[in-house]
Amino acid sequence: MSGVPLMNGQSNPPKILIVGGGTAGWMAANLMAHCWVASGVEVSLLESPDIGIIGVGEGSTPQLKRFFGYLGIAEQEWMPACHATYKNGIRFKGWSSKPGYGEYFHPFDSDIDLHTQPAFFYNCDVRRHGVDVYAHPDRFYLSAHLAEHHKGPLPAPNFPFNIGYGYHFDSGLLGQFLRNRAVGLGVNHIQAKVQSVQRAGSGELVSVTTDQGHIITADFFVDCTGFNALLIQKTLGVPFKKFADNLFNDAAVAMPSPQGAVIGSQTLSTAMRYGWAWEIPLTHRIGNGYVYSSAFCSADEAETELRRKLGLLDADVQARHLKMNVGRLEQHWSYNCLAVGLSQGFIEPLEATALHIVQETIQGFIDAWELGGFTPANRDAFNQRINARFEGVRDYIVAHYVCNSRSDTDYWLANRSHQAISDNLRAVLQTWVNAGNVVEQITRREMDKYYLPMSWYTLLSGYGLFPDRQALQPGTAKAHRYRLDDIDAFIAGCSLNFQEQAALLQRG
Ligand SMILES: Cc1cc2nc3c(=O)[nH]c(=O)nc-3n(C[C@H](O)[C@H](O)[C@H](O)COP(=O)(O)OP(=O)(O)OC[C@H]3O[C@@H](n4cnc5c(N)ncnc54)[C@H](O)[C@@H]3O)c2cc1C
Structure with a gap:
């Protein structure tokens, strides 16, 4: 909300192109438009309706409350639109086999x-x-x-x-809500698929070319293309550090179940044979999923185990199977590109931290650019901060696994x-x-x-x-x-x- 961020050697406000319209893209669009559009910065978001969004990710930390607070959006406005509920914390069931410690709550x-x-x-x-x-x-x-x-x-x-609290929400509806809001703030919404990306001799990104043949130029790019990581990895070649040596889970299967008469106010995380299952209460349904390691269990086995747990073995409910790329980029800001969301890395959703990191990344970047300018030193300090956050979150998640006492x-x-x-x-x-x-x-x-x-x-x-x-x-x-x-x-x-x-x- 303060200074106009300027690129090196330029006196005009920059043009920013966000590629990707999942939750990360629309959160970035809202925050950047909120801070900069009034100063003349042009923010556009380009997304491919054909590729679509990941469409899972329904739990948050209290950080999301600060996101809405910062944008001045009341709970009464966004929560009903996203079938959202309040979350007091997470109950962990079956991670320990020690008598008296079959479950506990993380507030x-x-x-x-x-x-x-x-x-x-x-x-x-x-x-x-x-x-x-x-x-x-x-x-x-x-x-x-x-x-x-x-x-x-x-x-x-x-x-x-x-009382600290987070939320549960329908991630597809949250994306739509944020899209409408961002467009209302002046974000230019383009629907097309990026076919190729052009770079200058200096290495900086210059433009993207869409499947409709349009060339879209920008001064700064935000890669929100999910696990595709089209700009940051596929174009700029920023290395990705996998966390596979201590976080084994790399796949998930998700399916909804009906909501009962009583709406819960916690996420349930139940240990399964090869991972764990989430249970997230929304106002109109319960979101369920099983996060597992494909090295230990096939997709079919995981689906059957989840269906059995939910009592949906023979039910006509469709399951969605997903692969997860767990780890982080070496640099989240490289050249004139910032990666946000699944494109920058992902830690399995055991503590629902992904959108928290999304928000920290965008807000941290806005602050860094406004306060420190577009300099390599500023960029390096920013990257170090985000990497430290990934590692800090990773350590806490790993602790859940190394402390388990199951032997099944x-x-x-x-x-x-x-x-x-x-x-x-x-x-x-x-x-x-x-x-x-x-x-x-x-x-x-x-x-x-x-x-x-x-x-x-x-x-x-x-x-x-x-x-x-x-x-x-x-x-x-x-x-x-x-x-x-x-x-x-x-x-x-x-x-x-x-x-x-x-x-x-x-x-x-
Ligand atoms: C199993 C699972 C459970 C999760 N649970 C949680 C949770 O409880 N809490 C939480 O905070 N997070 C959770 N997450 C993470 C959360 O889903 C994501 O962080 C969040 O949805 C943001 O995703 P995204 O916007 O980065 O990517 P996506 O939703 O995948 O969006 C990518 C966008 O990029 C676009 N795109 C891609 N390629 C192109 C192209 N060539 N041209 C144009 N557009 C393109 C797509 O069309 C799409 O709009 C979970 C993730 C998984 C896998």
């Missing part, structure tokens, strides 16, 4: 946690020292309670605390026996198991930029990563510093200020 952080989290951290630390205190995360977080009772995260006005298939055994673990992740796991200072380790390594200590404590305790029960010592009065009854009563009292998701969605 988004909230003001109220200040009152209960010290007890949770304290109990975890005591238990890591081998003392028998209660240390499962769910009883310590209001969001876990809200999700369990299908409540939404918006409190009554007399309850002045912020080779897939799960392979997931915890490989040694492809980053120094950061190894340090956190070792510190946890050795009863060291995990918070200090996470903050010193700046891993809290991506996942707070709360998320790490929740994951590691949620898997029951503690000394074996028979080795635990009985707790002294000091070990039992916090009374669980008090915490239960506090959370139940807070919860009275929240209504069920279904009622919340019906408000005007």
Whole structure:
């Protein structure tokens, strides 16, 4: 919203061409138009209706709330248009086989946690020292309670605390909503397929030629062509770093199921034989999918396992099969091109982080260009920041796999026996198991930029990563510093200020 971004040696506002009209393309179009169109920057988006969009990706982090807030779009405006629901967090089922730890909830952080989290951290630390205190995360977080009772995260006005939340939404409808909005902001929408891309001798992109024979020039290009990565990889040749050595999943199968009478307010992530299944409640249906590794299981086997889980073995419901390219680019901004969305990389959707990274990339790029200019140093610093985010998110996702204690298939055994673990992740796991200072380790390594200590404590305790029960010592009065009854009563009292998701969605 501040300065006009100028290309080197130019005095006129640039022409920007976004190629690709999936969620990433339209998010980029909205943010760039919001910030720059009034200053004379011309933003166009070109997409191929024949190729279409990936059309999955229905869960978000709280970052999406900031996206709509920044653009001044009210929930009442976009949520009904996208069959959206509120999301308190993610419930993980069946990832651990330790008794008492069959499932746990990963909340988004909230003001109220200040009152209960010290007890949770304290109990975890005591238990890591081998003392028998209660240390499962769910009883310590209001969001876990809200999700369990299908409540939404918006409190009554007399309850002045912020509760972190994300959304579930129909990704196709979200794309349409964002398209209409961007066009309203002045974005020029072109429907055609890019047939070829032209570069200058300097390496910069100059233009694209469409299947209708039109040549479209621009000063700056945004590659939102999904896994196709037409500009950034196929034209500029930016290398792609695969995460296959520690994230084995490379395929997914998705299918909807009917919504019941009660609309949930959490994503369910259930461990399967060769991966995990998501279950996302929307207002009109439930989105389901199974993310798996094709090295361990065929597409047919995955579909059958998912259908059996959903009770849809013989139902006439079509399944969509997808391949996933997991990893990241070496550079997200190269020459006069920025890659956003699946073209820049993808980490499997276990924590629904893809649109979060999309938003960070666009917003970070806008800030970088406005504040630092179009310089190589600025570009390198930007690329480093985005790469660090990918690696930070990757480490947290990998932790879900290396901490699993399932033994039903080779897939799960392979997931915890490989040694492809980053120094950061190894340090956190070792510190946890050795009863060291995990918070200090996470903050010193700046891993809290991506996942707070709360998320790490929740994951590691949620898997029951503690000394074996028979080795635990009985707790002294000091070990039992916090009374669980008090915490239960506090959370139940807070919860009275929240209504069920279904009622919340019906408000005007
Ligand atoms: C199984 C799965 C589950 C997911 N779950 C989540 C989730 O829960 N939460 C989350 O945040 N994200 C999730 N994602 C990621 C999410 O789907 C994507 O990040 C998001 O949809 C953005 O995709 P995109 O816009 O980059 O690509 P796409 O939707 O694939 O769009 C690509 C666009 O490029 C255009 N295009 C391609 N080639 C050409 C060409 N030659 N000429 C013209 N146009 C072209 C296409 O027409 C299309 O418009 C998931 C992804 C997968 C695979």
